Amino acid sequence: MLNTASSAAENQGFAPALMRAVSRGTSDSTQLVSPEQRGYDLQQRTLARAVEFSGISVHSGLAARIFVAPAAADSGIVFITARHVRISAYVAHICFDPAGLCTVIGAGGDTVSTVEHLMAAFAACGIDNAEVTLEGAELPILDGSAQPFIDKMLDAGLVAQQQQRRFLRITRPFSYQGLDGQWVRFDPIRADEEGTLAVKIDFTAMIPAIGVQSLNMPIQLGALRSEIMHCRTFGLEAKRQEYQAYGRGLGASCANAVLYDGDRVLNKDGLRCDDESVRHKALDLIGDLFLAGWPLLGHISAFKPGHRTNAEALAALLESDCYTL
Numbered sequence: 368m369l370n371t372a373s374s375a376a377e378n379q380g381f382a383p384a385l386m387r388a389v390s391r392g393t394s395d396s397t398q399l400v401s402p403e404q405r406g407y408d409l410q411q412r413t414l415a416r417a418v419e420f421s422g423i424s425v426h427s428g429l430a431a432r433i434f435v436a437p438a439a440a441d442s443g444i445v446f447i448t449a450r451h452v453r454i455s456a457y458v459a460h461i462c463f464d465p466a467g468l469c470t471v472i473g474a475g476g477d478t479v480s481t482v483e484h485l486m487a488a489f490a491a492c493g494i495d496n497a498e499v500t501l502e503g504a505e506l507p508i509l510d511g512s513a514q515p516f517i518d519k520m521l522d523a524g525l526v527a528q529q530q531q532r533r534f535l536r537i538t539r540p541f542s543y544q545g546l547d548g549q550w551v552r553f554d555p556i557r558a559d560e561e562g563t564l565a566v567k568i569d570f571t572a573m574i575p576a577i578g579v580q581s582l583n584m585p586i587q588l589g590a591l592r593s594e595i596m597h598c599r600t601f602g603l604e605a606k607r608q609e610y611q612a613y614g615r616g617l618g619a620s621c622a623n624a625v626l627y628d629g630d631r632v633l634n635k636d637g638l639r640c641d642d643e644s645v646r647h648k649a650l651d652l653i654g655d656l657f658l659a660g661w662p663l664l665g666h667i668s669a670f671k672p673g674h675r676t677n678a679e680a681l682a683a684l685l686e687s688d689c690y691t692l
């Protein structure tokens with residue numbers, strides 16, 4: 368049986384479907400773990416020490432600085448704003464973003480923008496628990512990929528914690544139909560099988576140089592880091608100017624995005640790989656889906672994924688009976 372859900376344009380919120388049980392562990396070990404394992408192990412992980420990231424924010428254009436610190440088992444990923452509001456990185460906290468250019472979470476009157484690349488970095492490193500303290504309301508964009516986040520966090524080291532990691536296991540097929548032909552689909556895996564990620568994009572109309580690209584890869588920590596996390600966000604130079612008219616993309620440049628002018632790549636060093644665009648869309652999808660609170664076990668496929676559709680698909684999945692936790 369195929370379960371489906373459809374986008375409702377007026378649905379601007381994401382109903383809390385499954386609130387993560389927050390119970391703080393107190394018996395974390397200090398066992399350093401290798402980031403190079405093939406799959407997920409059973410123990411939760413956090414960082415061995417705090418790290419700092421700073422740089423420009425892609426949408427506000429303001430300077431940003433964040434500190435990513437170790438956190439207790441079972442606490443999850445928590446963002447802490449300048450006013451000390453704690454916002455769990457959870458799908459129920461996603462805020463509607465009219466432009467759909469980034470993923471925004473909010474609680475207690477505060478918001479945190481552009482969380483997706485750091486969330487992807489956590490997912491690809493198998494980091495379950497961390498506290499992210501911000502000085503502003505948006506994360507730094509760094510080079511437009513997740514690679515700088517990953518490099519510094521792996522350099523700091525990861526530690527295994529004593530509590531077991533939980534997994535959101537897909538048990539029945541579930542698909543979500545978004546706007547403009549977009550869809551995201553989740554399928555179960557057998558007990559002896561690894562999950563796969565399949566993403567297809569079609570930019571033929573908007574950016575012919577990107578055209579149609581597709582990607583199919585295993586969902587393994589090492590593969591996520593080697594195959595997609597270095598791929599940068601991208602856009603049209605003309606759109607960048609349009610977004611700036613209403614205060615978005617104010618910090619965007621060739622230093623933190625691949626910019627296209629018609630079919631021409633404006634970045635003087637070109638692309639990092641021929642299909643960098645679909646790989647970045649896969650990175651975004653992994654980051655957005657980590658707002659489930661735990662890794663997904665299943666086959667994930669998507670056509671023209673975008674932040675809004677990703678969030679709506681995840682919220683709809685969590686309201687379905689197509690998974691176990």
Ligand SMILES: [Zn+2]
Pocket residue numbers: 483484600647651
């Ligand atoms: Zn992105």
